[in-house]
Amino acid sequence: MTALAPDPAKVPDYLGMVKPSGDPKNGDYQANFAMPLAKVLGKKPLEVAAEVVAKLPKNDLLESATVAGPGFINLKLSDGWIAKQVQSIAADTRLGVAKSPQPKTFVIDLSGPNVAKPLHVGHLRSTIIGDALVRILRFLGHTVIGDNHLGDWGTQFGILIYGYKHHLEKAAFEKDPVRELARLYVHVRNLAKVAKDDDEDAAKGDVADAYRAETAKLHTGDPENVALWHQFMPACLEMLRPIYERLDVKIDHALGESFYNPMLAGVVDDLLKKGIAAEKNGAVVLPNAAGVIKETAERDENEPPPIIRKRDGAFTYTTTDLATIKYRVETWKPDVMLYVVDARQALHFKTLFANARRWGYSNVEFHHIAFGSILGKDKKPIRTRDGGTVELSSLLDEAAELGLKKYEESYAERKAHGHDVPELTHDAKMEIANAVGIGAVKYADLSGNRVSDYVFDTDKMLSTEGNTATYMQYAYARCRSIFRKGNADETAFRTSPPKVLLTHPSERALALQLLKFEEVLSNAAAEYLPHYITQYLWDVAKAFSGFFEGCPVLTAPSEELKQSRLLLVDLTGRVIHTALGLLGIRTVERM
């Protein structure tokens, strides 16, 4: 390649044009660089391609390299090489996935629910996508700090304080503070006639004025309200705990808005002192210097500058976010900071990042990991926390219930066909039901491109057909079932794997898929797109289904082939288990 290309700097670009084939008929990989190279060299693409093929060194990697079409070079890997590679990754606990040679430190901002309110489907995406990114990056060897930037300083506390002062049922509070606070929250909102649109700050009327006053007192340090806040917080966190537990999400830190509150005045002072912030109409704003906010500031001087201190002296989320950046950089010294937040906040993050760089944090990479809205069947974003929308916990219940129902149907069907199916304990069944149900919800969220909106359709996400978590879990259960049935010990296949034989197209296709795991993970991590992994899982599971149909394992024609196929089965199971695990989805031994 270096010999052919006139411009050595472009060699990596050309090599980047070697990609998996779009169509398996054209081999495993295709190299597309002959066409542009021909242009530069003034030759015909077919000649260049032929020249490249002729110059390929002898190796055991490729079975063939052929020129096709206008100048594609189709590459087919040799069976021997594939077999050897599969055998070698089977002995690797990381399944052939190398750790990043340049590990970085990431801070990932995820979940960020408002405490004191019931967790709602709207919080699902940040939690699930963020958790998946934490797991993926960590698996690749990076240092990852997950931080749950709780909304724990807002109007909802004014609501609770007002409710506590005027509508408390003492006995209920002593018995179960979590439940009583939840009741008070709903009760006061109803008193204030906060509509379904969730905007409790905009509500009008005496009650709304009263709880806003309580919020303001809290913010200005009123001792009674601050004490109540301290009293409420543990109960509020307790409301969240079971949901995270069910979702299997653990977040390293939960430094919410309240944590940064004492730092906000200092942030504003510093920005003023450095001349970045300026007073305007009684408020303090961050004016848009040309170039600070690309694409808008220079063209449109009317782009509104973010406010960091309101005319009434209160701070805004921009102030909090800047304080957060300062704290995170000083505490964890990250290379990259990811914000897994709704796409509608794109402008906020654009200006926030620009101003953070201006403030001096220019050696940190900031990315807004935007995701689309969850839509109702009416195609409108689900935003309300009451008035008929689904609470997360009830959704998870529903999902698990359906998982259980599916198991029981399948159990009955197998029994009717005369299969030998064991009676499971209630706990074992519930484990399956939860893994399947909650896996289905997570997978539905992760399997589309994150920036797309998606319609929240319980029937669809809990469907057991098609590209769903269930399909992958089923493929895994089949892998395990073969080992149970054959009384085979998987450890041998992981310590001293047998020789791999590729005697059938399905074996080869499956083996090739298993080898792509590393490439897929690094792509998913590079673009922060978990759906690359679901796409891959789908390909693996489909390849396995083909193999399962076409290649008997336990009754293979020879002992060598049986051993080889057992290795493929075990490795498939491990890849599925690991890949699902990186998405926060569990597998079960049988289903």
Added chain:
RNA sequence: GCCCCCGUAGCUCAGGGGAUAGAGCAUCGGUUUCCUAAACCGAGGGUCACAGGUUCGAAUCCUGUCGGGGGUACCA
């Protein structure tokens, strides 16, 4: 007004310079003496919103138009 995202099969969506544009669902047909049929195999189904442009090559990049959604200084 300005900014951002989106428009691909009946529906839900992948693909974001490379060959004849792919999946799932739905529809129609087939498969179970066989390691889990929560499975598999097959069929039909397309003006990649539209119009220009760049390119050897455009669903993909650029410009414009139309249509949908979102955002836009004292909520977060």
